[in-house]
Amino acid sequence: MELRHLRYFVAVAEEGSLTLAAEKRLHTAQPSLSRQIHDLEHELGVALLIRGPRGIELTAAGRVFLDHARVALLQVEAAAEAARRAAHPARNSFSIGFLTGYELDWLPAVMEILREELASTEVVIHSQDSPELATDLVRGRIDIAFLRPEKQAPGLKFQLLRKDPLMVLMPRNHALASRATIRPRDLAGETFIGVSAVRAPTLRTLIEDYARQNGLPLKAEHQAENIAMAVSLVASTGGVCLLPAYAQNLLPKTVVGRPLQGAAPSIDLVIGYRDANTSPVLKYLVSKVDELKSRVTKGGKEGGKA
Template sequence: MDLRHLRYFVAVAEAGSLTVAAEKRLHTAQPSLSRQMRDLEAELGCELMIRGAKGVGLTAAGRVFLDHARVVLLQVEAAKEATRRAATPAKASFVLGFLTGYEFDWLPAVMRIMRDELPSTEVVILSLSSPDLADGLMRGKIDLAFLRHERRAAGVVFTRLIDEPLIVLMPSEHRLAARDAITADDIAREQLVGVPHDKSPALRAVTDAYGQRLGIDLTPDHLVDNLSMAISLVASTGGIALMPLYARNLLPSTVTYRVLGGVPPTIDLSLGYNEANTSPLLKTIVSKISELKFARA
C-alpha cells in the first residue's frame, strides 16, 4: 500500500463514483482506478466499497478506512509543510479551526479575508470536534475557530454566525425517503444514530430537548463520535440520524436526507477566540467574517 492508493480511495469515496473520481479529480483512466481499488481491498482483506449502477458507497470497513486515510494524508501534508518551514526563515502563523465539515461552506471566503488581512502570515487550518476546538482556544493553541457555543469554555468569546435546522439522515432506499418531511411518529419507530454528551454536547442537548418537546425518547440506539461515523452507521444499520443541515454536503449516494416537519430544532455555528487575545487584527478578522453571514442570508 502506498500514498497513491490512499489518495485514490479518498477521491472515490468523496466523489461517490469511480468514473467521476477518475475523470474529474485524478485525471486517470477508470479501469486503472478500479484495478487500484481492487488491489487495495485485496491487501486489506475486506471489501471497502459497494459498486452499483448509481455509484459507489462505502461499507462499514470502508468508512473506517476513509477516516484513517484522510488522517494519514493530512499528516503527510503537515510533514511536507513542516519540512518547508524548517528550510525557510520563520514567519508568523495564525491557527484557524473548523468544526469538521464546515470547511465546505466557509473556508473559501474566509481564506480570501485571511489573505487580505494577513498576507505575510502562514495560516494553519485544523479540523476538529467542537469541544476540542474550544479546548484549543482556551489553551491558546488556536487563534480563531468555527464551533458550537460550548458552555464550559472559560475565557472564550463567542460570536454567533448562523442557526441551522436539524435534518434527518437515512439510507437512500429507506421507506421514509418517499416523504417530503419527517414527523415525530416517523422518528419514534426508527433506530436512532446519535452523538454522546462528551463528544458533541451542544448537538446532544438540542436533540434531547427536541425529544422532550415532542414527547418521544431520542436516546440514541447507536453512539458515534463524528459525522463520518454517523453516515456510516445510517448506511449499515438502516437507521436514521438527526444532524445539522451542513451534513448534506458530505452524504454519499447511499445516504439521503429529509427535513423535519413543523418547527425543527436549530443549532448554532459561532466564531470563538480567547478573550486574552487583544490583537486589533484578530478583531478585524472576526468582524469581516461575521459580515459573511449577512451575505449568505
C-alpha cells in the first residue's frame, strides 16, 4: 500500500464521486483513479466503496478506513513539516489560529497577556475553519488555536474555554423576529440554512441531534460553507439558521439573532495545541488560560453595559 492510495481514497470519499475527485482534487484520469481504488480494495481484501447511480457511498469498512487514512496522511505531513523545520533555523514567531469570528472576543485578551512575552516575537494570526486549524496544528504550522475539539487530530491537547449556546438567525423583518425567544416548533416549515459537514462537522452534528430530539424535520434547502455565507443566505433567502451565539458579533443590520427557548444546545470552544510543541510562549499562554477566560468574560460584561 502506498501513500497515493490513501490520498486517492480520501479524495473520492470526500468528493463522493470518482469524476469530481479525478478532475478537482487529483488532476488525473478517472480510469486510472478507478484502478488505484480497485488495487487498494484488492490489497485490503474488502470493498471500501459502493458505486451507484447517485455517486459513491462508503461501506462500513470504508468509513472505518477513511478515519485511519486521514490520520495517517496527517501524520506523514507532520513528519515532513518537522523535518523541514529541523533543516532550517527556526524563526522567532508565534502563530495563533482562530475559528473565524472568535478573534473579536479573544485576540485582545491574548495580546494583553502576551505583551511582555512577545516583545521580540512576530505574531502571525490565522482565521480558518475548525478542521483546517486542527490540521495545521498537527502539521506544526500553528502554535495554538481557538477551535472545536476535533476528533481526527492526533497529538493535540484541548482545554475548554466556554460553551456557546446555539441561537436562531433570521432577517430583521422575519415574522419570528418580534419574539424574545424561539420555540423549536417555530422553526418547522421555515426555509432552513444548513452548515457544511466538512467545514463545520461538530456544529452540523449538534444541529442534527437537536432537530432529532425535538422532532424537527430540518431539511437544509441551502448549505453554508462558512459563517459569512450563512449570514448572506439568511439575508437573501429569508430563511433561518442555527449558529453559535458568537455569530452576533458578525451580523449586519438586516439580520438578527434570537435565543432558543428552554435548554438550548451548546457547542464547545477550546484552545488546542500540539503536545510536542516546546515553545516557551505556548507554555506561558497555556498557564494563563484561567486569566484569559476571566478577561474575556469581564470584557463581555462591560461591553453589555455600554
